[in-house]
Amino acid sequence: MSLGAEVARADTDWQSQVWRLLGEVKDPEIPILTIMDLGIVRYVRGETRDTLHVGLTPTYSGCPATEVIRTMVEEKLARAGFPGVVVETVLAPPWSSDWITPAARLKLAAYGIAPPAEAVSNPKRLFGAAPIECPRCQSAATRLISEFGSTPCKAHYMCTACLEPFDYFKCI
Amino acid sequence: MSASITKAPSEDARLRYVLRLADTSLILGQRLSEWVGHAPALEEDLGVANIALDLIGQARLLLSYAGELEGRGRSEDELAFLRDASEFLNLTLVEQPNGDFGHTLVRQLLVSAFQLELYEALQNSADPRLAEVAAKAVKETRYHVRYSASWVVRLGDGTPDSHARVQAALDELWPFTGELFAEDDVEAAMAVADIAPRAADLKARWSARIDTVLAEATLTRPTDSVFPWHGKRGIHTEHLGYMLAEMQFLQRAYPGAEW
Numbered sequence: 001m002s003l004g005a006e007v008a009r010a011d012t013d014w015q016s017q018v019w020r021l022l023g024e025v026k027d028p029e030i031p032i033l034t035i036m037d038l039g040i041v042r043y044v045r046g047e048t049r050d051t052l053h054v055g056l057t058p059t060y061s062g063c064p065a066t067e068v069i070r071t072m073v074e075e076k077l078a079r080a081g082f083p084g085v086v087v088e089t090v091l092a093p094p095w096s097s098d099w100i101t102p103a104a105r106l107k108l109a110a111y112g113i114a115p116p117a118e119a120v121s122n123p124k125r126l127f128g129a130a131p132i133e134c135p136r137c138q139s140a141a142t143r144l145i146s147e148f149g150s151t152p153c154k155a156h157y158m159c160t161a162c163l164e165p166f167d168y169f170k171c172i
Numbered sequence: 173m174s175a176s177i178t179k180a181p182s183e184d185a186r187l188r189y190v191l192r193l194a195d196t197s198l199i200l201g202q203r204l205s206e207w208v209g210h211a212p213a214l215e216e217d218l219g220v221a222n223i224a225l226d227l228i229g230q231a232r233l234l235l236s237y238a239g240e241l242e243g244r245g246r247s248e249d250e251l252a253f254l255r256d257a258s259e260f261l262n263l264t265l266v267e268q269p270n271g272d273f274g275h276t277l278v279r280q281l282l283v284s285a286f287q288l289e290l291y292e293a294l295q296n297s298a299d300p301r302l303a304e305v306a307a308k309a310v311k312e313t314r315y316h317v318r319y320s321a322s323w324v325v326r327l328g329d330g331t332p333d334s335h336a337r338v339q340a341a342l343d344e345l346w347p348f349t350g351e352l353f354a355e356d357d358v359e360a361a362m363a364v365a366d367i368a369p370r371a372a373d374l375k376a377r378w379s380a381r382i383d384t385v386l387a388e389a390t391l392t393r394p395t396d397s398v399f400p401w402h403g404k405r406g407i408h409t410e411h412l413g414y415m416l417a418e419m420q421f422l423q424r425a426y427p428g429a430e431w
Binding site: 058060061062063064091092093094095145146147148149150151152156170172 | 215219221223225226227228229230232233300303305307311315318322
């Protein structure tokens with residue numbers, strides 16, 4: 001369960017079914033992650049399955065994946081018997097890379113994307129940035145190429161040990 | 173919030189304030205996206221495109237709110253694509269042409285450092301909608317400042333040619349920064365209602381940050397100009413009209429077109 005999200009009250013079968021379905025919706029830009037892995041599902045609400053509301057939060061204000069994800073959630077739930085689902089955009093509290101689950105961090109590294117180096121909420125961050133490790137050879141000898149990578153959430157790095165360039169998921 | 177007469181701003185002032193924020197982000201986002209496919213290197217092409225994306229995303233959130241405040245049923249798209257230049261309330265600085273890459277990054281630093289201080293303060297706004305947009309935008313804007321500051325330092329403290337060119341850009345753009353802190357009746361009303369920060373507070377923090385970057389970049393801070401610009405009141409330089417002609421072409425030629 002990602003930090004800060006409303007905890008699932010799996011007191012009805014259809015609610016746990018909705019959470020399970022949401023766990024199958026993949027991020028269109030990083031398809032090894034689901035929207036549950038990213039921590040962008042904020043709530044599942046509704047007294048009955050006909051009054052279902054799902055809250056999603058964007059990672060970045062202008063992230064073009066937001067609308068694709070919204071459509072994917074609507075389609076997925078409609079096909080599973082929730083045609084009246086209302087998907088709502090939630091801005092506050094703003095998404096943080098701290099909400100990416102521990103399992104998802106491992107998936108990112110295995111996929112070749114360095115996960116966020118540290119928790120934004122960690123006070124130790126004030127004493128200097130943690131090193132960013134190469135996802136291929138685990139060397140900490142890496143250097144920034146650009147603050148921005150292939151998507152708004154990533155920066156572009158290069159490993160000076162194995163010389164591979166790689167994407168780094170930024171801390172925000 | 174107290175209901176006293178002195179603290180309650182008119183809804184028109186709030187609408188104008190939100191449009192200023194929205195239009196400043198939108199117009200700068202549009203300007204930056206002119207670099208797509210033309211930046212000096214692929215990494216920088218992606219960098220400016222990503223900043224443009226963040227700015228247009230922020231503008232969408234703010235324009236949707238402006239549409240609700242206006243109460244005439246206009247959507248974010250209608251506000252972006254169907255208003256004329258005199259109805260845009262962006263800062264004059266952001267509509268200035270890109271110039272060379274260094275010129276673009278100097279403009280970006282001046283604006284992003286301003287937006288960073290502004291959004292930091294707006295996170296505590298008495299207007300909850302502005303507070304939530306600001307809390308989101310401030311995280312993105314920190315990267316915009318880091319990116320633009322690193323380039324201004326690299327070029328300013330670079331070769332004699334790059335130094336001369338970014339100093340010239342700074343000298344050319346600096347007169348437009350006066351408008352950022354020229355508090356008028358709209359901004360004063362927002363400050364009194366605890367919706368927005370005071371311009372003087374913003375200026376002190378902005379100046380400190382800019383001075384630090386300029387010192388590292390070995391650039392000289394120009395003197396402040398007394399000539400006032402009034403983009404945020406709808407009075408623009410000639411550049412905005414040409415830019416809107418391109419930005420709005422599709423919706424003007426094919427009203428209601430969607431894809």
